[in-house]
Amino acid sequence: MSDQDPASEVSVTGPPPAASSDAGYEKKGVNTDSALLTLWASLHGITISDGILIAPATDTDVDAGLGLFSAPSHSIPKVVIDVPKSLILSASTVKTLALTYGKLAKLLWPGDTGSLAADEDHGQSVLSSREVIIRFFLWALYSGDDAATYYGPYLSLLPDPRSFAMKPPIFWSPEQVAKCAGTSLYIPLAAKQRRLSAEYSKFVDDWQIISDREIQLEDYLRAEYLFTSRVMELPAGAEMELAVVPVIDFANHSRKFSARFEVTQESVQLVSVEQQPQTEDEGQRKDVESNEITISYGPEKGTSEILFTYGFILPVDDYDGKEHVRMRITLGDETVQLLYGRPALVDIRLGPDSTDELDWECDYLWLLCAGAEDGFSVRQTVQHDGVVELEAKIGEDTKVVVQPGAGNGVASGNQVVQSLRTFLQQRQGMQEIYELRRLVLLQEAVSQWLELLAAGELEQLQIADREEEEEDKSKLVDLAEDDDSAETQPLNIQTPKSDVSAIDNAIEILRQREERAFSLLEQHIQSRQAELLDSPAVQAFLAEQQTA
Template sequence: MRRGHFSLNELPAWSTLNGVNFLDVIVASINGRGNGLVAKKDLISQESDSEPLTLLTIPKELVLSAEGVEEYAKENKYFRQLLDTAGRQSARGDILLFLLYQLVLSSPDYQAGLGPSTPWTQYFSLLPSHVSTPTMWSELELSYLKGTSLDSAVAAKLTVLTKEFDDLRENMATLPYWNDILSIDESITIRDWILLDALYRSRSLGLPKSGESMVPCLDLVNHSSQATAYFDENSEDEVVLYLRKGGLVPAGSEITIDYGQEKSPAEMLFSYGFIDPNSAARSITLPLEPLEDDPLAIPKLHAFGTPPKLKLEEDESGVPHWTAPFVYLMCLNEEDGLRFRVLQETDGSRHLKIFWQNIDVTDVSNTMKDLIQDHELRQIFELRAVTVIMGIIQQQLEQLISAQNGDSVAGRASTKVYQAISQLRSLETSILQKSIQALDEQRDQLLRDDTVVEYLTMMGSDQNDPGAEAATDEEDFS
């Protein structure tokens, strides 16, 4: 659908009309960074100041949160119909429906009939029509993510967005006005929905009272790992941007906030479309799949409850550490003392329960590493886990190196995308290589453990003893 027009020159009048206060700061276009907030004069905040210096205030009525969506639905019956029909599944989904509504209201193609516009209707037209997040990249650019941790993540996200839009079309078919837009004019497409999602992910903020929200004007403030400002909600529920205590921003310099020190390079690229080269966060998250020959794979996944992940993270010294709670569940079997039972309640409902050493651990199955610490074979279990993790990392590294050697991104992708992909590949290659080295040392140490040596020696002798094998076969048969 065609976008409306709203320029930066119109923002001061809009801000005055809607109670947004800029204090010694202005919004300006910043080379290579889009719009941003700039100091009109030297801004200084002393450590001894009783109150932080206020730079920007936004009234609660403009905050686009779950509560804000509900308030608007009370005022606009047409939006309430849309929300009742296609929403109320999540705060994110409801906010996307609100943005979709503003897209229509602000479009020059809008023929009226959906109620009056809101302050967000005009502000929406100031938001970019393209966001550099991977979900908005071309198919060619997406192909260069092969081997990185974002490859499967972006593909999964696009699949989810496509299903959401298909469900949206189906639900909207019951609303005459929206059915005309979707079915006859085809004004709203999957690309619009992908854009709305990208706008939400790249501009939403976690507020202490309102939760995940979009805040007009505050969403124009750019990121820096050495941020000079921070935001909060005051006693009047206004969203306020403050200068950090001890901060100094010269006139004409940009004011920044921190989008998240703990976010990995892949998370930054996925949500915001860039990687901060100055960030100290160096981590990678990979999906974990059950072992192919594990007969308990399905119940293990069900009992664990959440999609299992492997996280590799470097500490301040550059030493990598791995976290993967599910891998310990992967590496345990019935002969170790792991059991699954289906319990039926008096009301007829059935529940899958997981037991370790005859103790119900269903609610704490994500802490198997702690639960096995007192077992005599805990070093064996640790060796299994390390071996599995090494295999996963080695496979990921081979895919990444193969992808790097098999294509040439330069000249076939935008400069911004090319730089982001190169950064991501370099960072993840380094983390994977360091992790393999650390795990190799951990495995060698485990293989020298007396318990492990004795266990492996015993297992080797059993495999070489035909009588033992025959007895085992007979026992299995019986």
């Protein structure tokens, strides 16, 4: 903050005059909660520039909670907020904090006296960075430990998604998750719910060591949501670490963003992009009509990813007329999938609804479109210590060794793909052949996706029929039990009107957008295949294959 006294700084945190509603704060007064947060920030070395307001984000259709705003009389400064690294919530800082606070230490190292060295002693029971931060949130929010009040003003303003008009997907019931069948959301969401349920069971056993208070599954899901919706990836030496940055994390996301975060030697800063040269990710930024300061979702996140992470659907207008759909493909044998080192995704980029504009990318398909006759082979070996290695041979000169699951596995997989791609593109007269092969493989994947969507739609109809049948039965039972009402009022049974919930709406929008993407991609594949089959190079290759 500036050199003004704390009281004058607190007065800056009143509501943004440009907000479209007075809901959630007193129009003429200071928001006492955000004022306390601002005072807490000042006392702990967080610098908030003059004219930066922390107030409810009321001019949005989603549950955005608090947001960061610039006062109308102030231009957005170069450095909006500066947070010392000592206040950042990462696995390393939380573990260091736990050395001072016994209950937190017992939660991170159950059965141990609380030591950073205990991580190695626990072997595979070591918590992930994500779990460490989640357990910090749960300790700070629910333990009743006096030490947790250190972050009290910040924690008290964190949202509870259970109060949202539409709960995030991790809170959805099994029936609601089932309605996602066929979409790109279904498999990762079902898998995440299973993982969180298993984590929660393990957590409860450890929690009982430090507190008698019962923690429900939805409390654990809240902590998970706080982490996933606020986490940043920050450099930590030669590696990257996951972290939540207090106060900066109140900046809401937008495709028309006005700020980004930067890391200095001593702090993390929220910096206006208007003061910085634009990168490719920042090229989407438009003139912001609102005075809210927002950050980017990240490059090319589509409907499914935003719904999965943040719990809402963005209007098409927020995509600048474009949509990004990512779908997982399971083509290829296990060896090739291990070589790739990560889930294989097709990235589909669509133009506005009024056009058939489309582009796609899937580097994994390069591993499937070539074989030994093209100079590409993969050999699996088991070392004397039991470590499995994959040796990819490309041409006569290039060999890449990959250890599946190792820390450099993804990087090695990328190296294989890039080396193979360069090698194949240099083969004279074969580029169109490899493109055709990739299109044939992609067509197979698209056919599978469309079948899954159709099956999911059928399942949705069956679920809706069962729900309607149960509702009719329930109404009949209520009428039969209410004899007095039946005698004095005419029997009036009506077919229930369609009452589509926010969740059902979100799933339907996702389904429609993905169906459009797949249909357009299928048309693109068929059109491009026809062009390639007419090309002299492909015809000559096919003729050669027939005579071989």
